[in-house]
Structures are given as structure tokens and as C-alpha cells.
Amino acid sequence: MPLTETTLVDAIRQGLRRLLRERPEVLLFGEDIGAFGGAFKATLGLQEEFGADRVFDTPICESAIFGAAIGMATQGLRPIVELQFVDFGMTAVHQLLNNAGTMHYRTGVAVPMTVRAPCGGGISGGPFHSEELEAFFCHMPGLKVVYPAFPADARALLVSAALDPNPVIFLENKYLYRHVKEWLPDDWEPIPLGEAQVCRPGNDAVVLTYGAMVHEALRAAEQVEQDGAGTVMVLDLRTLKPLDTDAVLAAVAATNRALIVHEGWRTGGFGAELAALVAERAFHLLDAPVVRLTAPDMPVPFAPELEKAYRPGADSIRAALLDLLEY
Amino acid sequence: MTRKPAKARTTPAPRRRPGDDPQHGRALLRCRLLTRLTEDRLVRLYHQGRISGGVYTSRGQEAIGAATAAAGGPDDLYAPLIRDMTVHIGRGEPVLDIFRHYLGRVTGPMKGRDGNVHYGCLARGVYPMISHLGAMLPVVTGAVLARRRQGRPTVGFAYLGDGATSTGDFHEAVNFAAVFDAPVIFVIENNQFAYSTPTARQFRCANLADRAAGYGIEGLAADGNEALDLFQLTRGLVERLRARPRPVLLVCDTMRMRGHGEHDDFAYVPRDLLARYAARDPLDLARARLSAAGALTAAAAARLEQECLAEVDAACQQALAEPPPDPATLTEGVYAAD
Numbered sequence: 001m002p003l004t005e006t007t008l009v010d011a012i013r014q015g016l017r018r019l020l021r022e023r024p025e026v027l028l029f030g031e032d033i034g035a036f037g038g039a040f041k042a043t044l045g046l047q048e049e050f051g052a053d054r055v056f057d058t059p060i061c062e063s064a065i066f067g068a069a070i071g072m073a074t075q076g077l078r079p080i081v082e083l084q085f086v087d088f089g090m091t092a093v094h095q096l097l098n099n100a101g102t103m104h105y106r107t108g109v110a111v112p113m114t115v116r117a118p119c120g121g122g123i124s125g126g127p128f129h130s131e132e133l134e135a136f137f138c139h140m141p142g143l144k145v146v147y148p149a150f151p152a153d154a155r156a157l158l159v160s161a162a163l164d165p166n167p168v169i170f171l172e173n174k175y176l177y178r179h180v181k182e183w184l185p186d187d188w189e190p191i192p193l194g195e196a197q198v199c200r201p202g203n204d205a206v207v208l209t210y211g212a213m214v215h216e217a218l219r220a221a222e223q224v225e226q227d228g229a230g231t232v233m234v235l236d237l238r239t240l241k242p243l244d245t246d247a248v249l250a251a252v253a254a255t256n257r258a259l260i261v262h263e264g265w266r267t268g269g270f271g272a273e274l275a276a277l278v279a280e281r282a283f284h285l286l287d288a289p290v291v292r293l294t295a296p297d298m299p300v301p302f303a304p305e306l307e308k309a310y311r312p313g314a315d316s317i318r319a320a321l322l323d324l325l326e327y
Numbered sequence: 328m329t330r331k332p333a334k335a336r337t338t339p340a341p342r343r344r345p346g347d348d349p350q351h352g353r354a355l356l357r358c359r360l361l362t363r364l365t366e367d368r369l370v371r372l373y374h375q376g377r378i379s380g381g382v383y384t385s386r387g388q389e390a391i392g393a394a395t396a397a398a399g400g401p402d403d404l405y406a407p408l409i410r411d412m413t414v415h416i417g418r419g420e421p422v423l424d425i426f427r428h429y430l431g432r433v434t435g436p437m438k439g440r441d442g443n444v445h446y447g448c449l450a451r452g453v454y455p456m457i458s459h460l461g462a463m464l465p466v467v468t469g470a471v472l473a474r475r476r477q478g479r480p481t482v483g484f485a486y487l488g489d490g491a492t493s494t495g496d497f498h499e500a501v502n503f504a505a506v507f508d509a510p511v512i513f514v515i516e517n518n519q520f521a522y523s524t525p526t527a528r529q530f531r532c533a534n535l536a537d538r539a540a541g542y543g544i545e546g547l548a549a550d551g552n553e554a555l556d557l558f559q560l561t562r563g564l565v566e567r568l569r570a571r572p573r574p575v576l577l578v579c580d581t582m583r584m585r586g587h588g589e590h591d592d593f594a595y596v597p598r599d600l601l602a603r604y605a606a607r608d609p610l611d612l613a614r615a616r617l618s619a620a621g622a623l624t625a626a627a628a629a630r631l632e633q634e635c636l637a638e639v640d641a642a643c644q645q646a647l648a649e650p651p652p653d654p655a656t657l658t659e660g661v662y663a664a665d
Contacts, residue, residue: 027476053476059506064499067465068472074449075473091495098457099466106441109449110663142661165663 003183008176011151012042015158020050028055030082039084062092070099073113086117087131100167101142110165121311122175130300132264137169138241145241147171149214151182156191173212193239196247204230205257208274210237213261220317230325249282256287257324263311266294288327293320349622355554356613359389362412364639373589378429380442385410387584390554390609398561402479406454406467408486409444418453426646439652461496468504468511482568483511490521505542510572518583523595539576551579552609
């Protein structure tokens, strides 16, 4: 089968196209996603292909976008809405927390909607276009949270997210949109939500991570191995909620040392949840304390020099791994 | 502090008006009466400690829900708010289910997973409200747009109070509905107070209906205590929106005759204001109008009240005897299964 070089944003567009083609109840809306194709061009060409009836622009109104999607989802449609940046979703997060996340528990009526949200830093987006908010979404009952790191996973998980009967937050790392490429076949199957993936085997430590940090961790693991300090497993969580706890615990059992890496804030970050899980369930397996490498608790800075210092990367992950392996 | 004596205001002599249909009038009266008797019983259960949380009544505002619920067809959608029990009853919610719900029974429409004013039945097209004011407005707008896409001629009714007009969700939803020509009637129940805050601290405009112009839509003002007039107005409006879909702001003037909830003594409400609206009680107005039209004798009115009371008694007794939810089911249903 011929393979095509595919970026993350291409893969997301492929996932959306497949959903629009195969599922008449799917529709896409958001700010500037129609003819313009979205701020990151994830929806480029889809309005032309599927019509302005199914792929359309809205006013700037995140709460009405979420609210309308909730209403549509309760009436048999599968809306997929795009936040231009995840940062902007916080003006309207109450619709997800209070309406989408409680609907099935309260009424027994499902809300099959997906929120696509570009997030993360690395592009000098500054404080309001770089936020990494997965911990907020994971904290809310009734939502699922997906965060792919590779193009193949992105399109396959997006299909599963959209076909899930629950509200799903689908996080897209905007640095990865065009920085990560894979040669992919035209034919592919969905990947179930809730399954982590070992993307590098290793025996001496595991990096538990997701999103852009998967790629930084892979580079760091390579270097650490070249340093002769040990072999490092990288576990890409892929879905944060429901979390693949079996995979996390198996990785810790296999390596006995765990480094958690994310580019979101430290306090109350998703890493705290992972650390707690390992402490509660795998304390007896650890040869060293669990370590977290995260962004500091501060606004995301603008200047590239500051942002580089703010955001974990291959160098800081390598240093953390060397410390962990030496413990 | 002395209060000015309540200004006596007499109800204008009711006359039979063109378009009055005694059958409609009696149905609207029954809906309001059933609501008032149900709420009175809920208040009693609350003060007896048999209902947890709170009880928030619609006393004084019953006409709005009764009229607008009756104006819609079977395919129309509703998102009632706090003081809209007449919408629920008007759209077919059994009084028994309301008692079950307030008592947190597993047999109720929310199975004890939510309480008091938060209930509804999506199968009947009635969305259960959440507490965040304005939050249901975009939801019902989206739901109506979904129905229209499916070829159904649905019109939506989305309810809010004067207070919710200050929220961002109100603005976003009305603007969204306007841009997409969503046939939604935004029913603003101006009951003069949002909890303890009077309208003067809520907005500066002379009439909330004027806000419609800013959204490029039609705005109407109506007397929220005259059910039959409001019914005729909204029934016509529904037909117009079905033919030419677009949102409308409908501002209904009324008065919240109790506190925000039964825990609230509403000492902050001027007594003369209450007296003015007490003279225009929506149930009294309905009885007088029907009676003047020769459509309701004193005996028939008494019989209607007895029937409604018997229904309330039976529902209350049955719901009290039914079981609460099993704590073992605590987390069931947080997620929908594939």
C-alpha cells in the first residue's frame, strides 16, 4: 500500500473528512473553520467538500458554541467543535463542566460531542495562545480527554472520540501540528480510547508523558542510552481520561523508576494524578522517588529564550533521567 | 422604616374578549391551579424537613409557563427555568413525578441524581435546567437547529429571568440564534427581582424588549399575568416562526410573590409592589375572566380545585412511600456506555 507523508494536522483533517463522509450526523463548527479552514488549517477544504451546511463558521462565542453543540448532541447529531485555541475555551468552560459533563448522569441522555482544542507552547504564542489545560478537563466529571502525539494516533483517536457517546476533549498540540510527520497508509482503523502505548522500550526507567513531550522524551531517552546510563521506556498515555492505569502500572513494574513529564503547570497538574496513582498502587515497586518535570507555576512567557526555559525539553528530561537513574 | 400603604388597585372588570376560548381558558387555569397546589404541598414538605435542599416556587408567575406551554405543538422544545412548573405540567410532566423528584426518589425523572427545579424529560422535549443562569439558552438553540436540520418544524422556548439578561450566555445565545435564524422564543420573565437584586441594579434600559433591536430581531412586551392573552400571542408567534424561522425576545411582566426560595423571607421586596401584583394574581384573573365569560361557574371552579387537590394528595402520598436511590448506584451513569 502506498504511504503518504502526513503531519499531525493533515491526520486530523483526514479523521474529520472520514467522519464527515461516513457519518451524516457529524457536523463541524467554530470560529473561522469554514472557507478559511481554521487558524491552523485543520479544516481546510472541508467546507468546500461537504458544504456550508455541515462545516460552518460561528460568531466568537465559545459558550454558545459549546451550548449549541450540547443541544445538537442531545438531538441525534454528533457535533465536533473547534476552539481556535484551548485558552479561549476557559471563557465557556462552565458549559462543559455543568451541562455536558452532568447531562448523562442527571438525565440518562448522552451527549456525543467532541471539542477539538489546539494547545501547548513552543511557538512563542505568549500567555494566551500557549496554555496547556488538560488538568482542568480531566478534573471535570463526565468528560473524556484525549491527547495524541503522532499523526497515526491522531486520526484514529479522533474517529473514536467523535463516535464516543460522551463529551470528549480532543487536545491537539499546535507545536506538533507541522513538526511531527509519519508515512501513513490511506487505510486505517480507529484506536479505542483509554489505551496507552509504549513508544520506546526500556528497562531502567519509564517516562510517563503525552503530547509534545512524548517527542522530547524520545530524544532524551536516546541520549541517555548513548550516555550509557541505561535504557528508558517512553509511555505515551494518548488518552488521559479514562487513563490506562494498567499500562502505567505495568511500565513502573518493568522499570522501577518513573519520570513524569508534561508541559502544563505543576500544581494540580496531570502529573500529580500520575504520581499519586504510582504512589498508591506501585509504591512497593519503586527503586526511587517518582519525579515530575513540568512547567513552573507561572504564565507562559513570550520571548523564545524565556519559553525555552519554561517548557521541559529533551535536555531537561535527559538531566532528570540521569538523576533518576543515579538515585 | 415606614412603608407607604399599599396602593389599592382594582382588577379591571373582566370582559369576554374576542378569541377567548373557554376550553383553552379552563385548561390554562387547571395547569396553574395544579401547579400552585403542588407547590403549596412542596413548601409544606420542605418546612416539615421531608424535602432536602430547597424549594423555589413560581407563585405569581404561573400564567407565563401555562400559556407558552400550551402554545407549542408536539414537536417543540422547551427549556424552562426556576419558576416554570407550569411549563413542566403543561408539557405533560405528571404531578407524581414532580413529587418523586423533589423527594429525591429513585422513581423520579432524575432518579434522585438532581433535585428541586432541575428536572425535565427530553423525550417530551423539556430540557432540565442547570443552575447557571443563561446556560440553557444556547443548548435549546442548538437543539432547535438540530431538529430543523432533520426536517422537523420545531420551535423552541427558552426561559430566563430579568437577572439572567445580564449574563454573557444570554448575549451569546440570542446573537447566535439571530445569526443562524434559529426559531427560538426567548421568554424573559421580568419578575422584578433576581434573588434580592431589583431590576434597577440589573440593567439600565427602559424596556428589556428594546434589546431585541441590538440583535436585529423582534422584541415583544406582554403582560405575564394574563394567561389567555399570552397564549394567543405566543400561539400566533409560534406559527409565524414555523413559517419563517428566527428568534424573538418576549418580555413578560410579572412579579415573584415569594422569596427566591422558601428559605428567603424577601423582606427586601417593597410591600406595595407585592400588593399591586397580588391584586393581579394570575389565578384570580383567570377565574374572573372565565366567570365573566360564563365559562366557569362557582361550582365548577370548586370542583376543579377539588380534583386538582385530590391529584396532589394522591401523588404526594405515593411518592412519600417510594424508595430513595440505593447508594450502591452512586456512580452509575456518569458516562454513557458505547
